[in-house]
Structures are given as structure tokens and as C-alpha cells.
Amino acid sequence: EAGVTQFPSHSVIEKGQTVTLRCDPISGHDNLYWYRRVMGKEIKFLLHFVKESKQDESGMPNNRFLAERTGGTYSTLKVQPAELEDSGVYFCASSQVPWGLPYEQYFGPGTRLTVT
Amino acid sequence: QKEVEQNSGPLSVPEGAIASLNCTYSDRGSQSFFWYRQYSGKSPELIMSIYSNGDKEDGRFTAQLNKASQYVSLLIRDSQPSDSATYLCAVNIERAHNAGNMLTFGGGTRLMVKP
DSSP states (O other), X not given: OOOOEEEOSEEEEOTTOOEEEEEEOOTTOOEEEEEEEOTTSOEEEEEEEETXXXXXXXXXXXXXXXXXXXXXXXXXXXXXSOXXXXXXXXXXXXXXXOTTSOOOOEEOOOEEEEEO | OOSXXXXXXXXXXXXXXXXXXXXXXXXXXXXXXEEEEEOTTSOOEEXXXXXXXXXXXETTEEEEEETTTTEEEEEESSOOGGGOEEEEEEEEEOOSTTOOOOEXXXXXXXXXXXX
16 A cells, blocks of 8 residues: 655745645545644644545644645645745645544655755 | 653663653643654654553554653663664644644654664
8 A cells, every 4th residue: 555645855946936745645545634844843733634625724834825635635735935934844644534533644755845 | 831742862772772762741631642753854654652541562662651640651672773763752632623633743852772
């Protein structure tokens, strides 16, 4: 069974540009999560999809970040326009157990974003 | 106070010894607890989950949970050099009824197992 995949693995962009990150969850996992790790800090939650619906987006830092999950399969996270403080590693995770029950989240390899 | 706290380390143990990693959390509403292992530049890999007070064993790993004292620990028996990594403690805090299952992470403890 394939794990969570993310694309690209690395992205270097200039301040003010747009970047779109993609996540493909484990097949059959309805729950998809985005997290971010900024240099020297803990991994922080960004948002949670259940199928195509946003269940919780309380961690999204501001309206420059837009996440979508059309069709309830893969998800994209767009940053527009990118700022220097957006640099970090963006992780995607997925889980199978429906919301409300104990669950386990499986992480992808992450996308390292560098904004210069 | 951070919601989930870990000693950043490094924790250095000799090969074959028991490595003990600790994590404390602040929210008594926490429901589920997880240990992830992360090698440098790689994704966090789930190695243990625990939901009830007490011990849970899986191979060389034992997770221990004490909700009254608000700590969770991970013991690694017969430590191997390949266990050298950063170990992340993650907690699921039950929030409002319609909230999701976000994880709150500690900063991680770097473990070094020396041959």
C-alpha cells in the first residue's frame, strides 16, 4: 500500500510569488491534514479535511493560504503571495478512522518551502 | 507554558541500553497520545499510540501513560544505533464537538545510540 505522497519535495520561490503544494493521501483515507514546521519550532497544525469538506482550519495563519480538496482525494495548499516567514516544511497526513474515534495519522515526506 | 513539552536532548545512550523519553502535556482534556520517530530530513513515522492509562508494549517499544500526572513516556529496550533519531510526542486534545482531530506536537527529543 502506497503511503502519503507530496509534491514537490523542495520549492524555492521569491517573496511575492505563488506556490502550490500537493498531497495524495493513503487510498481510502477520508481524513487529510496539513501541518507545518518552521525552523526551530514544533510541527503545527494547519487544517483538516474530511473528504472534501474543511473540518477544522483553525491553524491556517492568514488568508494568503488556501487549501482545497476537490473530489475528496488529493489536496492542494496554495500560498499567494508568499512571504519570508512562510518558509518551512509542510507536511500532509491522512487517517482512516472516522472523526470522533481514536485514530492514527500517517505523514508524508513533506515539502520544504524556501521563500527568498 | 507549551501544550506539549519534551526535553530537546540530545539523549545519549550506549547500544543495548534502555532509552527513556518523556513528554508532558498541559491539557487534561487530552484523549490520545502518539510517538513518532523522525530521521533527519524524513517524514515523522508513527511508532506507538496509547489511549488508556498504563503501559502498552510493541516489540522493543513500551509507551506509558499517566493521565493524572499528565505525562507520557516511551521506553526503547536494547537500543540500537539505528534508533538514533528525533522522537516526537503528539497529543490529540478533544476540543469542541464539531472540531477535528488535530495533533499538537512537542519539539522532539533527539536520541543518539552509541555503538
